[in-house]
Amino acid sequence: MNLIKQDWFSDLKPNFKVLSFKERFLCAVGALLGLAISSWISWSVLGGLNVWYIAPMGASSVLLFAVPSSPLAQPWNVIVGNLLAGLIGVSCAMWIPDLTTAFSLAVGLAIFLMMSTDSLHPPSGAVAITAVLGGKAIHQLGYYFVLYPVLLNSVLLLAFAVCFNRLMGRHYPYPKQINSRSKDPTPTQKVGIQPQDIQRALNEQTELLDISQYDLEKIILEAQELANERRVIHFVCRDIMTKDVITLYQEDDIHQSLDKFKHVNLMSLPVIDAEQQLVGTLALYDVVEWFKRAADPRAPWEFMVKQIMNRKVVTVNPEQPIQDLVPYFVEKSFNYIPVLEKEKLVGIISRADMIAALQQQLINLNIEHSTQ
The missing domain is CATH 3.10.580.10 (CBS-domain)
Structure with missing residues (x-):
């Protein structure tokens, strides 16, 4: 075929696996039910509080139900990331009068602290902004905003995500894959790629990858098995x-x-x-x-x-x-x-x-x- 012209629009799209209709539907249903149930419980607990639910939970639901295996979607990230962002956001709102400076600094500090505590959770950036720009009702709560609605919403949505994902046959929270019988690598790792090999390769990366070390190792080993099945001694053209x-x-x-x-x-x-x-x-x-x-x-x-x-x-x-x-x-x-x-x-x-x-x-x- 002739030279294919570069499609600049296609270059903007990610190299992302498109799931089956069934999986996409289940992800959407999970987010719908999770947000509906957790918001209803929050409303029941908080009564007439104006800020009974916050928008960043919508972003969290994308991670919890669409990509639950992501390191950014694990319980530690959801809880600790949102708490840190809430604390920083409230502090900046209280001590910095200029709103632009306050929410910009809040998000920057939140990212730094989340990365330092291995609790990076992208929706937490929106939590920090909400604490600054959320209006009078949120400002009146002060540091209580961190407990409710932030912590309350996070715990409820996370609890439903655990139940829903396990009901769907998914592993969540994502388990650590280690050799439970000894400190040595697993039998498969001994004759193939070992965790330290992946770790050394990841250490060479200067950017954060949204995939766990074990998932990366699993994909590489499966690809190697497929390549071995295709292995031949005598090639033809x-x-x-x-x-x-x-x-x-x-x-x-x-x-x-x-x-x-x-x-x-x-x-x-x-x-x-x-x-x-x-x-x-x-x-x-x-x-x-x-x-x-x-x-x-x-x-x-x-x-x-x-x-x-x-x-x-x-x-x-x-x-x-x-x-x-x-x-x-x-x-x-x-x-x-x-x-x-x-x-x-x-x-x-x-x-x-x-x-x-x-x-x-x-x-x-x-x-x-x-x-x-």
Whole structure:
């Protein structure tokens, strides 16, 4: 296929797993019931108090019911994070007359203290702002605001989240995964990635990741198991070829082809016709030579890719062993070799693909020898 244009709107979207309709529906129902029940109980306990429920609980419900496995959604974070933010917010409201300065400083201090106590909870930032901008009713409560509605709302919503998530078969609070029989790593960890390996990698990160160390380790191990199932000793071209091929059409303007070379930073591209059949290759060297000829008024007029492309192309079929390709990459310094199936271009194999495949074959052979 041709070069895919960058969709700037897609770049703004997160790389986030979309859950099934059932899971999305349950998350929404959990938040609805959790907020309704906890707010009703708060109203019953606090009577006619104007601030019987605060808006940040809506943000907390997103974490508690949609991503309960997040480190930011654990009980310690909900309770301690909201308490710290409430205390700081009330203090700033009482001692700093300028509202903008008060709520800005409150949120900044809340973030610092939550990160220092490992209790980061994003909705707590809204708790700090509420304490400053909540109006006369909240200001009259003073530090009681931290107890009610903040602590009361947090405990009630958290209690319902624990019951609901467990009823749905989810683990919440998320349990620590340790070897209960000894201090050594678990049996799986001994022969694979160990917690200290993950910890060392995480220590290199300068940003906070919204995933627990165990979850990260679990995902990596599961991915490794899937990769092992796919492991083969003898690769064929189909196993390693790139299917999403950047191509030129033979009717393309040469100037347009140059733009594509510049964008993808490749030295050569395959050329196809309207039926997706390979008809040649065009190297950046060919374009440079065309520019040289274009300066000569006696040179024939050429403006399409098919007029300057190389029509002699070495190809392979998908089931061909990759060992057949080695001489072309080693002796003739090919950058890539097209893969054809029923005379149509279905992929290419680059020098980098070959290096990765040969390295994996060496690893697989070493594993076999070590287990014999």
